[in-house]
Amino acid sequence: MPTLLHLDSSADRTGSVSRTLTARFAAGWTANGADHAVVRRDLHADPLPHLATHVLHWAPHLRRPDETVPAAAEDLQRTLIDELLAADVVVVGAPMYNWSLPSTLKAWVDNIHVPGTTAPFGDGPQPMAGRPVVIVSSRGAQYGPDTANAGLDHEIPALQQVLGVALGMSVYVVTAELTLAGRIAAMAPLAGEAEASLAAAEIALDAVVARLA
Ligand SMILES: Cc1cc2nc3c(=O)[nH]c(=O)nc-3n(C[C@H](O)[C@H](O)[C@H](O)COP(=O)(O)O)c2cc1C
Numbered sequence: 001m002p003t004l005l006h007l008d009s010s011a012d013r014t015g016s017v018s019r020t021l022t023a024r025f026a027a028g029w030t031a032n033g034a035d036h037a038v039v040r041r042d043l044h045a046d047p048l049p050h051l052a053t054h055v056l057h058w059a060p061h062l063r064r065p066d067e068t069v070p071a072a073a074e075d076l077q078r079t080l081i082d083e084l085l086a087a088d089v090v091v092v093g094a095p096m097y098n099w100s101l102p103s104t105l106k107a108w109v110d111n112i113h114v115p116g117t118t119a120p121f122g123d124g125p126q127p128m129a130g131r132p133v134v135i136v137s138s139r140g141a142q143y144g145p146d147t148a149n150a151g152l153d154h155e156i157p158a159l160q161q162v163l164g165v166a167l168g169m170s171v172y173v174v175t176a177e178l179t180l181a182g183r184i185a186a187m188a189p190l191a192g193e194a195e196a197s198l199a200a201a202e203i204a205l206d207a208v209v210a211r212l213a
Pocket of ligand 1: 012142
């Protein structure tokens with residue numbers, strides 16, 4: 001059964017752009033057939049705890065003999081990793097918070113990036129290699145190369161490094177920019193650009209889901 005792991009992390013439960021876009025992607029996924037399953041994890045509604053110990057960063061066989069992990073934390077990490085390993089495709093709702101990713105999403109990343117388990121350590125395994133992950137990032141401002149904020153996006157590069165480089169996944173990035181144009185008066189002249197960015201994001205997501213079906 002082809003399975004999509006659908007993650008959201010926006011703290012906005014009602015007007016979130018990233019939630020709307022990931023829901024669109026998930027709807028496109030299930031439209032491919034009754035056998036297309038979705039496993040949903042809302043990292044804001046059901047936040048993960050911070051790592052109980054640094055030892056969780058290492059696969060069990062890479063831990064020192066004196067290093068221990070609380071059983072509940074070990075079980076939770078195993079659940080999150082198993083959920084990831086079982087996914088054929090992953091979609092990640094990733095609003096930009098303070099030029100980076102929401103702490104709720106970071107807690108998930110800290111749990112699933114484990115050298116020796118999900119990322120290679122020496123010549124170890126890279127089980128997610130080549131598996132598609134779609135990062136859907138909404139942001140209040142704009143961060144393209146010709147903008148005043150060029151180089152200040154510390155979210156997408158971090159996610160690409162962990163998911164694309166360390167885990168070897170095939171990363172697709174879709175962004176909706178200028179989402180604060182409707183809220184901040186000074187940004188009102190950018191409303192048209194904001195609409196265009198959202199429309200382009202929808203088209204890009206539809207194309208990705210059609211390709212990955
Ligand atoms: C805590 C917080 C921090 C934010 N920091 C930034 C930021 O650094 N840069 C930016 O462009 N927008 C920032 N924003 C605006 C959000 O990126 C924007 O509202 C986006 O649409 C949020 O995604 P959502 O619509 O899925 O909730 C911030 C919003 C919040 C709530």
